[in-house]
Amino acid sequence: MAKKFQELVKKFDTIRKYTRDFYVYGFKERDEFSYGSQRGYDNERRRIESYLSEWIETEVVYGKKRVRLEIDPHKTTNNPLAQVWQSKSFTKNDIFLHFVLLDIFSDGEKWTIQELVDQIDEEYLFHFNDGYLLDSLTVRKKIKEYTGLGIFQEEKIGRECIYSLVPPLKLDADIRRAISFYKEIFPIGILGEYLLRGQETQVAPFQFKHIFPVQVLDSQVVVELLEAIRTKREVSFKTDRNQFDRFIPVKICSSCESGRQYLIGRVVGKRHLYSIRISFIADVKLGGAAEQFEQVQQQFQKQRSLTWNAAFTSRKTQKLKVYLEIDEEKEQYLIRRLEKEKRMGTVTRTGENEYQFSIAVVDMVALNPFLRTFFGRIKRIQCSNRNWEQQFWKDYQQMYTLYFGGEQDESTVS
Structure with missing residues (x-):
């Protein structure tokens, strides 16, 4: 006799994986899920459909069904993925x-x-x-x-x-409004969802152009890691590929571009920092006091000043100067954006309609997405890493060919 299907979640890490894949990647076929059995896939898909039927899109390709989650923040004031926390298995x-x-x-x-x-x-x-x-x-x-x-x-x-x-929590309208904002913007937003349950229903006045609903699936892991950082304790956990024991966590970084969250820290006995995607972390367990916590934190602060993103590395420091042509009369918004989004480094006016962006980092590749937003404005580059510079101009030329055809005059990109 076939086992009766249960909507209730016994192990959250499993549905966390499937929900993330449905939402982030989407339109996978049944046999493209490399973890678990095909029956396991069927059960998790039905669970997700029972919570999120309104947000599911399907398509049939060569007779095979593909499923994905389509969540448009412009159509809702709440994070639908919070619903997967509401059905826990019980006796x-x-x-x-x-x-x-x-x-x-x-x-x-x-x-x-x-x-x-x-x-x-x-x-x-x-x-x-x-x-x-x-x-x-x-x-x-x-x-x-x-x-x-x-x-x-x-x-x-x-x-x-x-x-x-314990007496029920009573929140006034202003507090409920603040929580409705917090739960969509800040990490561990599921706490806001819980606080608002049982309160007088109120339509949130906020809608967001650019948010990351999938972060709510990592809330339990983030809470446990933050507790370890607060109490300066070691943790053990596993990822999709490795088991980490006696790991000293010192910081959680969140990308405002991709929404990915990273744990920064060091394994006891190792010298270099690790940067690990939190969406890959499971089974976090708190350990004993981290005797090297202050040392690892100082190492993080030192390397942070030379790191553009969360990809910490022990490479040599590389220097870069980018000269940009910006019309000071018509394009003041570009100057403001350069100042606002540069994160690190300095911006200097070097002449009429010319600005220089200078920076020292350990990983030049991390700068590529930012610099590409100024394609068409870059006059010349001076970089201590010649290999990176040559690859950058090669990518530049390929982009020009893709949009305009032919090749750009080399004299304009030197």
């Missing part, structure tokens, strides 16, 4: 105790564990005729779990602990 005891305990505590009274067990037996289990019983240890574990989650609060009187329901 019969979990669901029974969840509603029973909330019902008992709803009158605002305080109870001991034994009083709760007695009341459950007398007022609730009494109605069942199947011999269903709960021991005090099961009730105690659930109470402790919900106390840790902030649902119940514990008070000690003598040698006995009594429990009560």
Whole structure:
């Protein structure tokens, strides 16, 4: 007999992988998912469809179905991917105790564990005729779990602990509006989603031109890594290819261009910094105190001043000067953009309608996307890395040929 399909999520890392692939890449065929079995793919796809049916697009190519997620931030004020956090697997005891305990505590009274067990037996289990019983240890574990989650609060009187329901959170309209902005823009936005649950419904006034919904899938990993950084502890985790033990995390970097998030740190016993995509990280476990935390943090700060993006490397420092032709009368916006987006380096006016962008970095390739936005304005380049410079002009020529055909006069690109 085929196993009955369950919408509930037992292991979030699995649906995190599939959801990311559906959203980021999309239109993959069933046999293109290299992890898990084909039946596993079918189950995860159905789970995703049960949460996100409104955002799913399909196409059939040569008789094979391809699926992707199409999320347009202009059509919604909320992140639909937050819904994948809402269906966690649970046991019969979990669901029974969840509603029973909330019902008992709803009158605002305080109870001991034994009083709760007695009341459950007398007022609730009494109605069942199947011999269903709960021991005090099961009730105690659930109470402790919900106390840790902030649902119940514990008070000690003598040698006995009594429990009560934490009063519901009441947020005024201004706070709800602030949270509705925060949850779409800042990391771990799922916390904002949780805070707004149970509040008076309010349509968020914000819509965003450029956001990264997929970051919400990494919220649990980011929370655990930030806790390790805050408490200066080592962590262990695995990625798609490697297992990292005794890793010292010091910073999380987020790209405003791609939305990718990176963990920066060092493995105990190693000398160089690692930059690891957070979307590849799973099974984070906190370890002991990181004795070398300050040393690794200082190394990060030193290399950060020579790194354009999150790709940390131990290469030699390379220097670059780019001369740009900008019409000062008509193109002031380009000068402002150059100043605003340069991240590092300096901008100097070197003549009428000419500006020089100077920078020293360890990875010249990382600058390419930024410099390409000024194609057509670049007059000449001076760079200590001749191989990079030659490749840059080769790419420049290919781009010119692609758009205009033929070849550009070499004298204009030297």
